[in-house]
Amino acid sequence: MSPEILYTAEVILNGLMAGVMYALVALGFVLIFKASGIFNYAQGVMALFAAMTLVGIQNGQVPFSHLINAVFGTQLHHFGWHLPAIVAILLTVVVMIIFAILVERLVLKHLVNQEPIILFMATIGLAYFMEGFGDLMWGSEIKVLDVGLPKGASLALEEYTVGWATEGSQYYGMYVDKLDMVAALVAIALVITLSLFSQYTKTGRALRAVADDHQAALSVGISLRKIWVITWCIAGVVAMVAGVMWGSKSGVQFSLSLIALKALPVLILGGFTSIPGAIIGGLIIGVGEKLFEYSIGPMIGGATENWFAYVLALFFLVFRPQGLFGDKIIERV
Amino acid sequence: MNIGSKMASNIQPGEELLRIENISLSFGGVKALTEVSFDIKRGEVRAIIGPNGAGKSSMLNVINGFYHPQVGEVWYCGQKRKGLKPFQIAHQGIARTFQNIALFKGMSTLDNIMTGRSTHMRANMLSQAIWRGAAEKEEIKNRRFVEEIIDFLEIQSIRKTPVGRLPYGLQKRVELGRALAAEPVLLLLDEPMAGMNVEEKEDMSRFILDVQSEFGTTIAIIEHDMGVVMDISDRLVVLDYGKKIGDGTPEEIRNNQAVIDAYLGVPHE
Numbered sequence A: 001m002s003p004e005i006l007y008t009a010e011v012i013l014n015g016l017m018a019g020v021m022y023a024l025v026a027l028g029f030v031l032i033f034k035a036s037g038i039f040n041y042a043q044g045v046m047a048l049f050a051a052m053t054l055v056g057i058q059n060g061q062v063p064f065s066h067l068i069n070a071v072f073g074t075q076l077h078h079f080g081w082h083l084p085a086i087v088a089i090l091l092t093v094v095v096m097i098i099f100a101i102l103v104e105r106l107v108l109k110h111l112v113n114q115e116p117i118i119l120f121m122a123t124i125g126l127a128y129f130m131e132g133f134g135d136l137m138w139g140s141e142i143k144v145l146d147v148g149l150p151k152g153a154s155l156a157l158e159e160y161t162v163g164w165a166t167e168g169s170q171y172y173g174m175y176v177d178k179l180d181m182v183a184a185l186v187a188i189a190l191v192i193t194l195s196l197f198s199q200y201t202k203t204g205r206a207l208r209a210v211a212d213d214h215q216a217a218l219s220v221g222i223s224l225r226k227i228w229v230i231t232w233c234i235a236g237v238v239a240m241v242a243g244v245m246w247g248s249k250s251g252v253q254f255s256l257s258l259i260a261l262k263a264l265p266v267l268i269l270g271g272f273t274s275i276p277g278a279i280i281g282g283l284i285i286g287v288g289e290k291l292f293e294y295s296i297g298p299m300i301g302g303a304t305e306n307w308f309a310y311v312l313a314l315f316f317l318v319f320r321p322q323g324l325f326g327d328k329i330i331e332r333v
Numbered sequence B: 001m002n003i004g005s006k007m008a009s010n011i012q013p014g015e016e017l018l019r020i021e022n023i024s025l026s027f028g029g030v031k032a033l034t035e036v037s038f039d040i041k042r043g044e045v046r047a048i049i050g051p052n053g054a055g056k057s058s059m060l061n062v063i064n065g066f067y068h069p070q071v072g073e074v075w076y077c078g079q080k081r082k083g084l085k086p087f088q089i090a091h092q093g094i095a096r097t098f099q100n101i102a103l104f105k106g107m108s109t110l111d112n113i114m115t116g117r118s119t120h121m122r123a124n125m126l127s128q129a130i131w132r133g134a135a136e137k138e139e140i141k142n143r144r145f146v147e148e149i150i151d152f153l154e155i156q157s158i159r160k161t162p163v164g165r166l167p168y169g170l171q172k173r174v175e176l177g178r179a180l181a182a183e184p185v186l187l188l189l190d191e192p193m194a195g196m197n198v199e200e201k202e203d204m205s206r207f208i209l210d211v212q213s214e215f216g217t218t219i220a221i222i223e224h225d226m227g228v229v230m231d232i233s234d235r236l237v238v239l240d241y242g243k244k245i246g247d248g249t250p251e252e253i254r255n256n257q258a259v260i261d262a263y264l265g266v267p268h269e
Helices: A003-036 A044-057 A067-070 A085-105 A114-139 A155-162 A178-200 A202-212 A212-221 A223-249 A255-272 A275-295 A308-319 B003-007 B057-063 B086-091 B109-120 B125-130 B132-154 B168-181 B198-215 B224-233 B250-254 B257-264
Strands: B015-025 B030-041 B044-051 B071-076 B095-096 B185-189 B220-221 B235-240 B243-249
Touching: A003 A044, A003 A114, A003 A178, A003 A202, A003 A223, A003 A255, A003 A275, A044 A085, A044 A114, A085 A155, A085 A223, A114 A255, A114 B109, A178 A202, A178 A223, A178 A275, A202 A223, A202 B132, A212 A223, A212 B086, A212 B125, A223 A255, A255 A275, A255 A308, A275 A308, A308 B224, B015 B057, B015 B185, B030 B057, B030 B071, B030 B235, B044 B057, B044 B198, B044 B224, B044 B250, B057 B185, B057 B220, B086 B095, B086 B109, B095 B168, B109 B132, B109 B168, B168 B185, B168 B198, B198 B224, B198 B250, B224 B250, B235 B250, B235 B257, B243 B250
Parallel strands: B030 B243, B044 B220, B044 B235, B095 B185, B185 B220
Antiparallel strands: B015 B030, B015 B071, B235 B243
16 A cells, blocks of 8 residues: 555544544534533633543642632642542533523523523623623643553554555555544444433433424423433533533633634534534544645645634535434425 | 323213313414303313414413413313323323324324323333333233224224324324323314314214213314314304304304304404
8 A cells, every 4th residue: 555545544534533522522512502402602611611620620729729819819829639430420411401591590491481592692601600600710821631541653553554554665554543442432322322312311301302303392391490401411512522521632622612613614514403424524624724724735835724713614604504314494474 | 090080080971071261362563362261071072163373373382381371271080180290191091183183104004193192001111121011911901992992983994003104184193093092081183173074974973973982081172164063062152363252052153143254354453
C-alpha cells in the first residue's frame, strides 16, 4: 500500500474519533429537544460544569471556598482528600441529578405551555448563570482533569501498521490517540445503553411517548414533570461524559462550553429529533473536516477545521433543512 | 388493583359514578360551557351530543382535567374533585381517546398500548435500569394483559407496525386499545367513529358494547352519527351553545322539541 492511502485512512480514522466526541455533545441536545421541544443552549455549559465539579470533588476542593474565605476571613481551600476517580464520577452524577431537579423546579415548571422561544431564552439565561455559578463554586482557573484514562499515541497500532506501507517508502505507522479510542468506546456503550433503556423499560417508553405527544401522554397517566426531570438527568449525565472526555483532552476551562457550538452543525445534519442522526451527523462532520483539512486545507492556507462544519451545515440548511434523519416537517394547512 | 378501581369499588352498577355540577367554562370572553349539570351512572353508556361547537369536547376535557372550569364542581366516586392534573386523573381510572387521534406515532401498536398500562406499573427507575426481578415480572404481567386487548380488538397483524403508518380506522382502534389497557373505570370517547365508513362504524360500535358488557366499563361518548348514538347509548346529554338543552333516554331525546330545534337550526330568541 502506498503511504498516501494509509495517510488518508489515518485521517478518516481520526475524523471518526473526533466525530464521536461531537456526537456525544449533540446527543445531549437531541434528548432534551425530543422530550420537551426545548433547544437547550446550556448543554455545553452543563458539560463544563460537570467537568469542573468532577475535578473539584476528586481533588477535595472546598466548594465556594473563595466566597467563604472572603466573607468569613477563613483560609479554607481543600478538604485534604483525593478521591478515586470512580467515586468522584458517581458523586458528580448525583450533583447533575440534583441540578436537573432544580432546573425543573425553579425554571421549567413556571414556563409550561410557553412558546419554544421563551424556553430557549430561559436556557440561555441558565447557561450564563451556570457559568458564573461554576466559577464561584470551583474557581475559574484552568484545571487538569485526570480520571486515569489512557493518553498519548497508541504505540501498538503504530507498530502494527508500520509494515503496511510499500517497502522503501517513508512511513512510521498510524497515529491514533488512545484517549480518542476510549472516548469512542464509551460513546458507543452510552448510546447502546440509552437505546436499550428507551426500548425496553417503562420509563423509556414514557420518554418516547412524551417526545411524541404531550397531551396523549398525560391522558394515559404519565407525569410530564417527572419525565422532564428524568430527561434532564440523562442529559446531565451525557454532558458529564462529554465534559470528561473533552476535559481530559484539552483541560477544563471556559472554552469547553464552546464545544456546544460544534454540536450545532451536527444537529443540522442529523436532525434535531434523531439519536442515530446525532451520531452519524457527528461522524460525517468529524471525518469531513479532517479530510477537508488534509486534502484542500494546504491549498487555501489551512485552519479549515474552524469553519468547515458550519459551511457544510449551511449547505444542508439550503437543500435538506430537516437533516438526514430528522422528521420531515409537514404542516397541515 | 390501582387507585382508580379502588376508588370505584363501592359504587355499584346503576349508582352515580360522576356528577358534573353547574360547570361554567370560558376562554377569555368566550363561553364554552354555561352552568351544565349532569351525572354518569356506573356501567352505562352515556352519550354527549350536540351541534358543532356546542362544547362537547370541552366537557370531556373538563372531566379528564385538561381544562379547569371557573365555576362548578366535579364529583367522582362520591368525592368532590379538587384541581387535579390530567395524569393524576388518569391514575384515578379515567381514560380517554381524542377527536384528532393522539397516538404516539413513532411507536409500534404494542408499545402504544403498553403506555396505557402506565397507571398499573409501579417498579421504580433504578430497578428498571437494572432490569431485574420486580420490574421484569411486572413488564411480563402487563404485556400479557396488553396481548389480550390486542386479541379483543382484532389487531394482531399490526402489533409491531409503527402506528403512524396505519390507516385512519385502525389508528382509532389502537387508540381505543390504549385507553382500554388502563382498565379504566370511566372511558371517555371523543368521536370514535368520525370519518369511518359504515363497516368500520359497525365494528367500533360492537367493540364499545363489548367493552361495556365484558368489563363493566362506564363509557361517555361524543358522537355525531345519530343512528349509532341512539343505538348504543343508555342515556344522552344534549348541549347547544355550551348549555344543556336535553337529558334522557334515546326515546325522550327523540321527542324533545328543544333538541329538534337545535339540530334543525331554529333561530335562538
